[in-house]
Amino acid sequence: MGVRGTGRGRRLGLTQEKVVAAAITVIDRDGLDSFSVRRLAAELGIEAMSLYNHVPNKEALLDGVAETLLAGIDFSGADTGTWQDRVRAHATIFRAAALRHPKAFPLVLTRPPHSRAALETIRSALAGLTELGLGPQESVRALRSYVSFIYGTIMRELGSAITLSVMDPGQVEERVEEITATGDPLLISVAPHLAVSDHDLEFEYGIELLIAGLAARTGVPYDGGSAPVTGRRSS
Structure with a gap:
């Protein structure tokens, strides 16, 4: 998106994976209807704009949540x-x-x-x-x-x-x-x-x-x- 944040997220060691993991925690706790990038940023203690250093927009973030949850499923028990x-x-x-x-x-x-x-x-x-x-x-x-x-x-x-x-x-x-x-x-x-x-x-x-x-x-x-x-x- 070409948006740059304050850089505090980088100083806190945030990565895309950590942002997605935090999003899962917030959604699991509060529900999807009340979820927003601003609320997630507040949860992480950074400005909302800083999150765009890690995810381009909210839709991409929600895609990341879905992909992470799916990737976390271990189907090895379904192969015998x-x-x-x-x-x-x-x-x-x-x-x-x-x-x-x-x-x-x-x-x-x-x-x-x-x-x-x-x-x-x-x-x-x-x-x-x-x-x-x-x-x-x-x-x-x-x-x-x-x-x-x-x-x-x-x-x-x-x-x-x-x-x-x-x-x-x-x-x-x-x-x-x-x-x-x-x-x-x-x-x-x-x-x-x-x-x-x-x-x-x-x-x-x-x-x-x-x-x-x-x-x-x-x-x-x-x-x-x-x-x-x-x-x-x-x-």
């Missing part, structure tokens, strides 16, 4: 076992990373992935599908179905964690009554389950549904998993 084990491990590792940074991780899910870390995430996910004998095009389609589920489910879970407190029995009962008041027989039949969420079980259910679907489509036996696709509560 059957293809079904690897898909489950990949999903579990990715979700765990999101839950460690519930306010900052939406940047990973909403900004275009162009970094090497993003390609490694894709490669690791594709590696779990190699035994299915899919062609390149169908592999990508299966990958995108998987990514759509992962991203959508995590965004829903993170949104709930940020905006909603844990519902007490009274709130659950109130929600059931609201649903029942619609008079719709179908909604009434599922009201007690629709009023609550169990993110762990629902995540497992969705992953098993995807795995079972891929197994059925390709004729590969489904191993049953740890979370059967029937008889589980969902919302």
